[in-house]
Amino acid sequence: MAGIVSVIVDGIAYGMLLFLFSIGLSVTLGLMRFINLAHGAFAMFGGYVAVTLMNGYGVPFLLLLPVAFLATGLFGAVAEKLVIRHVYPMPELQQVLFSIGLAFAAGAVANIIFGPQQQPMLLPGWLAQRISVLGIDITGYRIFLIGAGLVAAAALIALFSYTLYGARVRAAVDSRRTAEGMGINVSLLFSLTFGLGAAFAGLGGALAVGFLGLDPTFPLKYLVIVLMVVAIGGPGSIAGSFIAAIFIGVIDALFKYFVPEIGGFVIYAVLVVMMVFFPKGLAGGRTA
């Protein structure tokens, strides 16, 4: 029994990471209607920032996280202003083409700078320990991930539902023209939101290194699963992405435990079933 619970907890932790990765994609898809398949590159950026700071400059782990968050957010906002916003008006196919090209290029640049090998990230001792919660052994790190994910989800939902910024974003999603007509600076809003999405991806990337490793193939490796989370959750919905990510993490873990022969198969079957019955995702087209 304890075994199953620890597997589920691990699955939830994995799901939290997926959630952090996918927030940005969900928001850009819902808000700017921009298909950004290079979103994983932001996660990778955050990961490399964290690794460089820790291994090159001895920055303590807890400090790495906000730095990765801010650095990636800034990078994202700048990229949006300089390059990405020119791609918004293009038809979807060109957006896909562009963003895949960006993903390739980002991976190649990471390869040139850091090399193709796995990056070392040594977690601080207090995180790497096994803690006993209600008689079940769980690694401290996984609990930390779950906590981080919950905090992020709560913060984002609060942001979008209760702040002026959030209201403006929702207005711009509903009707860009009307929002602009009301004096909302929509392009600034887009930059900020894109940056926010990138920041969370960067945070996710920094957190993932200790658990999934980091190398230049990161953007394309996780692209598909992040797309799945966004699709099942419903683009533009934070709560939807959250539920979808946890769902995927847990289902994957459970099936690998009980029926290892079909393990990886299941999440794709889930995707197909969900898409056929819930084409707009769990959130059904609503934001936040």
Add this chain to the structure above:
Amino acid sequence: MNRMKLSLGVAVSLATAALIWGGSAQAQQKKLTVGVVLPLSGTYADQGRHYEDGMKLYQKLHGNSAAGVPVEMVVRDDQGPGSGDLARRLTQELIVRNGADVILGYSFTPTAMSVATLLNEAKKPAILVNATGAAVLPRSEYFVRVSITAAQFAEPLARWALKNNIKTVYTLVADFAPGIEMENAFKKVFEGGGGKIIGGARTPVSAMEYSPFLQRAIEAKPEAIFAFNPGGDVSVAFMKQAKERNLAKAGIKLIVSGDVVDESMLAAMGDAVDGVVSSLNYQPDLKNPANEKFLKGFHDMMGANAVPSARTVQGYDGMALIYQALEKTGGKTDADSLLAALKEAKIDSPRGPISIDPKTRDIVQNMYIRRGVQKDGKWVNATEEAFENIKGTAN
């Protein structure tokens, strides 16, 4: 009609540009061209790079020619194990366009399998720097393997386990041919010596989540878990997650094939390698003149903190084989002479003495049992035991 004119114009320009760009006649001077086929992009780029480093290092340390014949490398990227058709086409191009006399490379078994019939038609020898599958060598008379086989990994580990009074083992191998071969090889020796495999699972080749599999393994309460996965990010994830599960506390030893804990990846694994026993054909702490020369050259080329991988040595030795073959044929570069010389190769490698078995064309080498320990604040594998002259394939 204008559209027609335009299209013709485009076609003519394309053709002209292509003519200028296209095939050029090869200068006819005596040299040995080595066609190198490695995964240099994608998930396994790290492994490909190690082989290439080894090859380049050998040339740096021993000069660019052997027996008076210049040896030139032409390198192509086969993008990893998925694309056997690409590797085949690249091999063909290397032979036809670049005039390759011998092919060096093939990190993965399926890649090597896909080119077997091509090599038979082209009649060119190929040296495998990895491709550990048992089914590969019989496919073509032109294959020579300088790397390692599943049997060579598994046998010493199984013998070590028996010697150390381990009676029950649970196996966790990656679900593809090398993994299954390892499982079988280990089982054969272990059970042959009185041990018992009490269970096992096969993990998806590119899985990053091992928690459920490890949990199952722990519940089976074996005395040791024997594991194999293909290296790179997958192995790092596996080791980290194995550490999370605290196998030591459950009294379970972790024994793995050496490429899971290859020296070059230890930095990324940290204390996950503590006490983990593995078998590999190369150890940086081996004391022999060839290794000293190799390590010095390696650190000159890659920096004092760089750590060589067994794959680097495999690439290095592949090139060494070519040089020695050239010396033996007195500079003759035709396929039959080269192949005959390659089949009799004996080299003092950084891993100890190695030779090619002329009947199976497979490698015969020493295998080393190592344990993960902390030394000078860094995690390294320390050699515990050596098993000598293990054959790659039994004949």
Add this chain to the structure above:
Amino acid sequence: MNSVTSSVTSSVMRIGIGLPLFLVAVASYFLFPGQLGLIAHLFILAIFALSYDLLQGHAGVVSLGHAVFFGIGAYTTAILGRHGVSDPLVVLVLAFLVSGAVAGLLTRIVVVGNDLTRLLVTLGIGFLFFEAANKANWLTGGADGMPDFEVGRLFGLYAFDFMGKTAFWYTLAVLAVVYLFLLLVTSSPFGVALRGIRENVRRMHAIGAPVNRHLAVTYIMSGAIAGIAGALLAQTSRFASLDMLGFERSAEVMMMATLGGTGSIPGVVLGAATFGYLKDMLSVISPKYWHLGIGIVLMLSVFVLRSGIAGALAGLARRMERRA
């Protein structure tokens, strides 16, 4: 009678652009005798891209799982070869039928939903097939693939030789047939209906056009032709592997069609050939970092070639026409 002749005539007129392309292809045999393998590969990519563009460019359906049919064609070839059926043309026809049949089974799932949904459903189906093939390693060889199956002589006479001569003519011939077939289909009333569906599906429903049936037929044709491409790859390389079913291949074919100019038959051929050739050339120049080159090319292409290669060439033609 009239509709058939008029679609044949209009196809013949449209061949105009295809003819120089065909001549260049034939010329390449003599110009690049050392690269026949690469060129045959480009032909195969073109067939695959054409099959995909029937869906994307003509019916407006975007799919991220099209490689499934490519892979099925390849594996059918390999499995038949292992069991003694090795005449290339027989196998080609069988691969065509098997892929088409599988497409037929999947039409229900694919003709529903909006763009994003369909994208993800096709993605999911692609992965399902990939995992299934991976697991069924008794049939498919799993992650190791299937090397070394029998590939017979073409017409009982021409073996697939080391230099790739047979492969070259064989794949070129199939490409020409597929090209002409697509010209015919897209000029026919069926093709016009597809364009209508692509442009305004609601109106098509409103005028009573059997939209779902048209989409289903298109999907089946598209899958069957992709199966041909896969079979050709398996026959010319004597290898079938999981990546032939995989996501990268599906993503690539979408990129090739878009790069070439979705909706334009010669454009797609050029797009596939260009993309395939660029990948090869860049990886020769820099085996380790060629992804950067491809990434930059793709990113630039959306700015410079807004409607793909075909769009750029058409723009050039218009400018020349104005001057003339």
